[in-house]
Structure formats: C-alpha cells, structure tokens
Amino acid sequence: MTDPVVSDRIQQDISDNPVVLYMKGTPVFPQCGFSAAVVQILTHLGVKFKGVDVLADPALRQGIKDFSSWPTIPQLYVKGEFVGGCDIVREMFQAGELLTLLKDKGVPVKEAAQA
Numbered sequence: 304m305t306d307p308v309v310s311d312r313i314q315q316d317i318s319d320n321p322v323v324l325y326m327k328g329t330p331v332f333p334q335c336g337f338s339a340a341v342v343q344i345l346t347h348l349g350v351k352f353k354g355v356d357v358l359a360d361p362a363l364r365q366g367i368k369d370f371s372s373w374p375t376i377p378q379l380y381v382k383g384e385f386v387g388g389c390d391i392v393r394e395m396f397q398a399g400e401l402l403t404l405l406k407d408k409g410v411p412v413k414e415a416a417q418a
Contacts, residue, residue, distance in 0.1 A: 309366035317380045321410050322352035325367045326377040330354040337389035338377045344396045345379075349413030350405060382408040 317323050322345070328334030330342050330352070345352050357364035357376055364376070371378055371385045379386040381404060386392060395401035405412050 306362055306366060309362050310370060312363070313367060313370045316353065316355060317383045320353040321382055321408070322350055322405075323355060323380045324352050324377055325355045325357055325363075325380075327356070327358050329356050334358055335376075337375075340389050341377045341379060341392050344392060344401070347413075348396075348402060348405065350410060381405060381410060384408075 313325075324330070324338075324341055324345065326333060326335075326338035326341065328338055330346075333339035333342055334356075342354070355363070355367075357367060367376070367378055368374055373385065373388060375388045377389055377392075379388075379392050386395070386401075386404070392401060395404065402412060
C-alpha cells in the first residue's frame, strides 16, 4: 500500500491545483507516447495544468496507482476528481466531453478549443 507521505503529497497536489497530470516525463519533454498525447490534448484546449513526473520518484509512481486504483500512467485529475488515463481522456476529448467537464468544473479553456 502507498506510503502515507506519498498519499498526502498526492492529495495536496490535487487539492492545490485545478488540473494535475501524473505522467512519465514533463509537459515540455514527455517520456512516453501516452503522456505526450494527454499533454497535447490539454495544450490544444488551452488548459493550464501541473505535470508531475512519476519517473523522478519510484514511490510516487506506485503511489499514484494505489491512490486512484488505476494501473497505468498518465492519470488526469480535474478539481480533485480522477478523470482517467490516456484512452479515456482521448475518447472524452473526441466526443467533446472533456471540454464540457472542464467548463463545468470552472477550468479556463480556449474558446476555439473544439474537438
């Protein structure tokens, strides 16, 4: 199970930041295609987000999986709520559901950001 310190850190991150992406690498230099795809979607929508590199901390890499009960990285959180991984985010984006979710949660997006 997750180290309480790691769990507290995750809870703090998702509480303090409207949009958080736990990913491999950084938003500027993603280290996997799935992370890069989610960064590209968020960037296209004009969403400001905090990218957290799980490769820099093995405890965090496992901890986020335990925290969400989701086995893969990347993981997207919006206003403290787990949204999903790459496939879910991509499907939501293509269906227009991600834009709706972000707007409903009060996250600023680009007005021209339609799928």
